[in-house]
Amino acid sequence: MEEKDCYIFKSKFASYINSFLKEKKQKGLSDTKVLKGFMLEFDKFFQEYSITDLNITEDIILQWRNTRISESKRTLYYKYTAWVNFCRYLCSIGIECYIPRTPREGSQNDYIPYIYTSQEIELIFKAVDKLRIDGNKNTTTMFFMPAICRLLYSTGMRISEALSLKNEDLVFDKRLIYINRAKNGQQRLAVMNDSLFLILKEYKEFRNFIPVHDINSPDKYFFTTQLGEKCSAGSVRVWFHKALYYADIPKQTYVNRPRIHDLRHTAAVHSLQKLISLGADIHSEIPLISMFLGHKNIKSTAHYIRLTTQMFPDLIKIQSKTAFVFPDMKFINTNDL
Template sequence: MKQAVGYKYETDAAHLARFDRFTLENYPEATTLTREMVLDWCSKKAHEHQANQLFRASIIRQFGIYLDRIGVTAYVIPKRYYPAETPYVPYIYSTDELQRFFAETDRCRYCSECPDRHLIMPLFFRMIYACGLRVSEARLLTVGDVDVEQGILSVHHSKKDNSRLVPMSVELAERCRGYFRQVHPFPKDTEMFFPALGGKPMTLANVYHNFRRFLWRAGISHGGRGKGPRIHDFRHTFACHCLKQWVLQGKDLAAYLPVLKTYLGHDSFTETAYYLRLTADVFPDLMLKLEGRYPDIIPTLEIAADETD
């Protein structure tokens, strides 16, 4: 049902499979979803973060709601039953930090274990920032998805199974053409544009490992796991820098926000309007101008929009 309405629902499905094994082991005679089972399953483990518990509770809550709707007796754990962690506030990179970070990607050395790494990393991270991509949108691009001549990316089956076209800047498109000639001399549309060993997509772990190394060499402080800055913050930074530029240019944001919404692949206007608040908070000198012109569409800064990859 979830997949039918556009959700990938893969990680969630794996959690439900584990819940199935959990009930078989601990409640083999159960015929309904009871409060005892749900709270036992959701109990916080000593080693885990609060976010993991909340995620597990959210999945089992949705499952309970589904069972109730089809007429099966089920306990539905109340929303916000467990206290939430302090919400993560996106890290907005300064122009200087971006320059230092990308300079370090340019210094990436050849590695025999991953022969194309020194070519991939400089373009990969620039593309995430310059096109406002989610990490996996860049990671899963195929050769056929990247029109290096027209400078357009085709993003397929992204969040909520949405697809969109993403134009690149002239400079980024030129970088893509140079990269393409070196990495894909005999291209096939089905090949990964950023290939790992064996032609497979780069893993999230590999991308993150390289990110942390470049971050450290660029002298950008990292607060530790869950603290940031994160790779996904390049996307937040792109949106804020874009809005800042439009405000300084006197653009009508009521007309331009739908453009940004489409470019970022947002499902609702609320997700995009969130960046107005983030931009106003990061660049205080723009606050009065934004508050004065768009008081009714600037939401409260509570949680980061589009937080998941």
């Protein structure tokens, strides 16, 4: 069951916004939800302030900025990037516009993820295996939680990528997973290790007993509710937080609250930890980890290297004295939305 497009633009810029989004999608931006959300906000701003002049000026950008006083620096950075792209698009079709500068603050993600220990990962797996529901609920996502949690930790997938997997994307005889609907629009492969292969195969066999027509068809979603429908990430997060509670993992740490997305961060850090402990040179392994996570470039991967050296300082002794000298990644321009 495909999600309906609820992004309807009504301002004077509506047709230009739709054309802009279409061009972005044609250029390979597969997941336009975030950008659509930003453009919907801009569209409502145009309507609320009766902006009908297609020539976007600096004053208009400043007027919009004054309406976003409570937003984080990171969010503002992404929205300014959307403004830059949209204004450049208008200029490219002959509509003269002011091109704002993206703020330096917020260009680097300073969010500190929660990295689960190996013991905590085991506790999470045990907790999701014991999850139960009260009564008959045919829309619950609980029954695939043991499989999806292990998948996220074993492959470093994003939750959105895991829930977008179709049956045809998992090739069990080759133990391969094709991630075709990745965040950056780039296909990548993930490999099923022995334990992941068994748990995914067991889940699939159980799921196929659900009395839904064509539930095992290649074009159907791999993870489904008992009605055969695609699951929401929000529902998975709710069950994951229950598992954290049962595993006695704190809801709030001294930094940030543990999340299901942190399984991805943990997968990266634990992978680096293992590679370094086996004697691998960290610089030569950066591209490998970058491909594993589906990053467009290794700049995003550098964050995990710092986390690894902070959490496992003893590993520094294994490498040479200069192996962990990394340049400051602050204020490096990221790719356009």
